[in-house]
Amino acid sequence: MTARIEPIIGRYLHLELEGRDHRIYFEEAGDGIPLLCLHTAGSDARQFRALMSDEAITSHYRVIAFDMPWHGKSSPPAGWEREEYQLSTSSYTDMIMSFARALDLDQPVVMGCSIGGRIVLSLALEHAGELGALIGLQCGAYVQRYYDSSWLNRPDVHGGEVCAAIVSGLIAPQSPEEHRWETLWHYMQGGPGVFTGDLHFYQVEGDIRGRIGAIDTTQCPLFMLTGEYDYSCAPADTQAAAALIDGARVVIMKGLAHFPMSENPELFRTYLLPVLDEIRGASKA
Amino acid sequence: MIERLPELVNGDAALVRRGRYFTDVFMIEVGDVQYLVHVRQGRIEEVERGPFVMRSWRFAVRASADIWDRFWQKLPDPGYHDIFALLHKGEIAFDGDLQPMMANLLYVKAVIAAPRMLAAGKAS
Numbered sequence: 102m103t104a105r106i107e108p109i110i111g112r113y114l115h116l117e118l119e120g121r122d123h124r125i126y127f128e129e130a131g132d133g134i135p136l137l138c139l140h141t142a143g144s145d146a147r148q149f150r151a152l153m154s155d156e157a158i159t160s161h162y163r164v165i166a167f168d169m170p171w172h173g174k175s176s177p178p179a180g181w182e183r184e185e186y187q188l189s190t191s192s193y194t195d196m197i198m199s200f201a202r203a204l205d206l207d208q209p210v211v212m213g214c215s216i217g218g219r220i221v222l223s224l225a226l227e228h229a230g231e232l233g234a235l236i237g238l239q240c241g242a243y244v245q246r247y248y249d250s251s252w253l254n255r256p257d258v259h260g261g262e263v264c265a266a267i268v269s270g271l272i273a274p275q276s277p278e279e280h281r282w283e284t285l286w287h288y289m290q291g292g293p294g295v296f297t298g299d300l301h302f303y304q305v306e307g308d309i310r311g312r313i314g315a316i317d318t319t320q321c322p323l324f325m326l327t328g329e330y331d332y333s334c335a336p337a338d339t340q341a342a343a344a345l346i347d348g349a350r351v352v353i354m355k356g357l358a359h360f361p362m363s364e365n366p367e368l369f370r371t372y373l374l375p376v377l378d379e380i381r382g383a384s385k386a
Numbered sequence: 387m388i389e390r391l392p393e394l395v396n397g398d399a400a401l402v403r404r405g406r407y408f409t410d411v412f413m414i415e416v417g418d419v420q421y422l423v424h425v426r427q428g429r430i431e432e433v434e435r436g437p438f439v440m441r442s443w444r445f446a447v448r449a450s451a452d453i454w455d456r457f458w459q460k461l462p463d464p465g466y467h468d469i470f471a472l473l474h475k476g477e478i479a480f481d482g483d484l485q486p487m488m489a490n491l492l493y494v495k496a497v498i499a500a501p502r503m504l505a506a507g508k509a510s
Contacts, residue, residue, distance in 0.1 A: 247474040258489045266491030270468025274461055330464045332471040 109153045111174075116203055118170065118178075118196055125200065126174035127167035131159025134233060134384060135209035136377075137201060138166040139217030141239075141360065142188075142303055143264055143296025144287040145173025148214070151366030157374060161381055162210070167200055169193075171295045186298035190307050193220050198228060210380055212236035215334065215359060216303045221323070222313050222342070229321035234380045236373075239359050240325045241338035242310040242345070244303060254294040261289035264296045271359035273330040284363045310345075318348030322383065324376050325349055328357030352376070387458060387501040388414055388421045392430040394500040401500075402428040405493035410486050413443045414498065417451035428493065445482035447498060453477045460505040469498060 111128045128146055130153035138149040146166035153164045168175040171186050197220065201209055210233045213221045218240030225235050253264055265285040272281050288296070316323065323346065327339040336353045343349040354361055354372045361369040395401055405428030414421045420436035422443055449457070449472060456466040465471050472478035480487065487494050 248470060252484075252488045257485060263488055263491055266488075266495060267470065269492065269495065270470045274467050330467060332465055332468075332474045335465070 107150075107154050108159065109150060113174075114167075114200070114203060116199055118199055119192060121178040121180075123170050123178055124176045125167050125170065127165060127200070128153065129163060129165040130154065131162050131164050133159075133161045133163055134381060135201075135204075135206040136162040136164045137197070137206060137209045137211045138164065138362075139197065139211065139213030139220065140166065140169070140172070141215035141217065142299030143172075143268075143291045144284075145169075145175075145290075147173065147287055148284070148360065148363040150363075152362055152370075152373075155366075155370060157370070158377060162377065165204070165206070165209075169196065169299075171292055171298070177292070186294055187306075188216070188299045188302040190220070190223055190302065190309075193302060194223050194227065197224065198231070201231075208233035208384075210234045210236065210377075212238065213240075214238035214362065216299055216307075218325075218334065219303060219307050219309065222309050222316065223307075225316040225318075225321055225323055225346075226309075226312060229317060232321050233384060234322045234324070236324045236326065236376060237339075238326050238361055239328065239331050239334040239339075240342065241327075241334040242313050242342040243308045244333060244338065246304045250297050250300050250304070253297045253300075260293050260296075261291065264288040264291055268359070271331060271333055272364045273328060273356055273358040275356045276358070276364040280364050280366065284360050287363075310342075313342060314345045316346045316349070318346065322380065323349045324352070324380075326352045326354055326361070326372055326376070328354045328359060328361050330356075330358035333359055387454075387504060388416065388423075389433050389435065390504065391423060391433050391497065391500060394503055395428075395430045395497055401493065401496050404428065404496070405490060408486065408490040408493055410444045411442070412487070412494075413446035413448075413482075415446060415448035416454050419451075423497070425497075430497070443482065445480060445484055445487045447478065447480055447487075449478040457499075458501045458505060460502060460507075462502075469495060 108130045109128050114125045116123050140148045145168040149166040171177045218237035221235045221237040265288040325339050327336050343351045409426050422434040424432040
């Protein structure tokens with residue numbers, strides 16, 4: 102096997118969020134329209150590594166993904182040891198927009214998955230004028246809590262093992278073993294309580310059903326792509342949200358589940374490329 | 387299906403290793419039929435078929451025969467492919483002491499899904 106270096110570059114950004122210094126790790130590859138990617142709860146930006154090595158994407162898009170604070174190679178803020186991490190709509194929105202402004206991203210396309218798919222709906226409401234387009238993967242307005250997330254962070258259950266085991270069913274049965282287990286590995290590496298803290302936004306605080314009817318897709322196009330095997334955000338959940346939003350475009354992805362970009366990148370690109378081509382075509386017009 | 391768990395699991399060294407800290411008895415209920423699965427350090431020692439009178443077990447996983455039939459397909463339909471997908475649909479119940487189940491969840495999920503190998507023709 103020949104050694105090779107991937108085109109992905111990683112750097113650290115110091116950014117003030119909610120009045121505190123944060124050290125944020127981000128990766129990028131490609132040139133063109135900024136495509137800011139948001140990872141799922143309890144994971145990190147490595148989920149987008151296949152997109153960043155896909156020339157069909159990077160020849161037209163500057164693909165950027167950051168690890169949220171507490172995730173991946175981004176640190177929790179100083180003093181974290183005395184607090185409980187909990188993501189909220191406002192802290193998540195502030196993080197994304199602050200990051201985009203810090204990097205001077207001009208009209209970025211924002212693509213988020215799961216919690217990232219949810220926050221895309223908030224961005225559509227509050228920041229449509231600053232964004233080129235929005236892509237929600239596994240994007241729904243609400244999820245009913247269906248298991249007790251306190252199991253994810255307690256001393257008599259290994260946190261890495263159980264977080265991976267909880268999400269293992271959110272990968273489609275057909276997805277390649279190599280990608281399935283890499284996706285799970287990211288969950289195994291999450292810090293204690295971080296996945297649970299993200300789920301606070303996803304399952305409790307971030308219910309946005311009552312607001313999404315005001316989204317104006319003529320100001321910022323919204324695409325919603327959902328894998329058929331996802332039960333955390335099932336196709337019916339995406340379709341229910343889209344039914345409230347004029348002009349929202351829905352694609353149900355066969356053979357994929359909750360982690361399309363990392364569980365089966367080869368299949369996912371067949372759904373994503375037409376969307377990216379359409380966004381690029383519209384941006385030229 | 388369930389009776390064949392010893393051969394399905396014990397022949398998979400990686401799965402046995404994943405369950406190496408799991409030694410316990412748990413119940414799988416398929417409609418009206420109860421099974422007790424005896425596990426020692428990741429190996430399935432025995433599967434007993436009920437009915438049982440006054441037997442102890444650590445945790446139980448219960449669903450209808452129809453649901454298990456859909457779950458054990460070679461390629462299950464969406465929503466029938468994972469026990470937590472069934473939980474989301476309200477089609478399965480977990481009860482008893484769930485700590486050993488949650489502490490060994492990747493292992494327990496793989497054991498419960500092992501009969502799919504029969505549908506897939508990977509075990510004869």
